[in-house]
Amino acid sequence: ESTSESTSELTSAQDAEMTKQEQAAARVAELKGQEVFIKRTTGVFKCSNCNYEYKESEGDQMMIGGLNPPGTPFASLPSNYRCPTCRASKDSFTEVVEEIAGFEVNQGYGFGTNGMTGGEKNLLIFGGLGAFFVLFLAGYGL
Numbered sequence: 541e542s543t544s545e546s547t548s549e550l551t552s553a554q555d556a557e558m559t560k561q562e563q564a565a566a567r568v569a570e571l572k573g574q575e576v577f578i579k580r581t582t583g584v585f586k587c588s589n590c591n592y593e594y595k596e597s598e599g600d601q602m603m604i605g606g607l608n609p610p611g612t613p614f615a616s617l618p619s620n621y622r623c624p625t626c627r628a629s630k631d632s633f634t635e636v637v638e639e640i641a642g643f644e645v646n647q648g649y650g651f652g653t654n655g656m657t658g659g660e661k662n663l664l665i666f667g668g669l670g671a672f673f674v675l676f677l678a679g680y681g682l
């Protein structure tokens with residue numbers, strides 16, 4: 541009898557552990573569901589043929605035959621628009637998007653840094669370090 545009792549105790553302990561792990565797994569799945577990668581437009585469209593980038597903020601007036609002033613949205617370019625460097629058609633262009641990883645509920649918090657892309661965060665961090673370094677070296681100039 542004592543053997544069967546200890547066996548059932550063991551089983552219930554295993555069950556409890558299983559339940560705990562299942563709950564943990566469910567929580568992980570729930571959090572993963574909340575994590576989103578927000579795509580943000582950049583106003584840059586890249587030619588898939590030659591990697592020329594059409595920047596909406598710059599237009600293409602600097603290119604040969606370029607007629608589109610700065611601020612011209614890519615969508616407003618004529619349908620017969622061609623890549624100024626390789627003559628690929630307009631539909632060869634794909635929009636460049638930035639991904640922002642994180643939880644949607646968090647992205648409004650902080651000093652706007654939660655909405656930054658990885659590249660922007662790196663720039664902020666290393667730019668800050670660089671600025672401090674320059675300041676530090678400037679101390680020797682005194």
Ligand code: FE
Pocket residue numbers: 587588589590591592623624625626627628
């Ligand atoms: Fe091109």
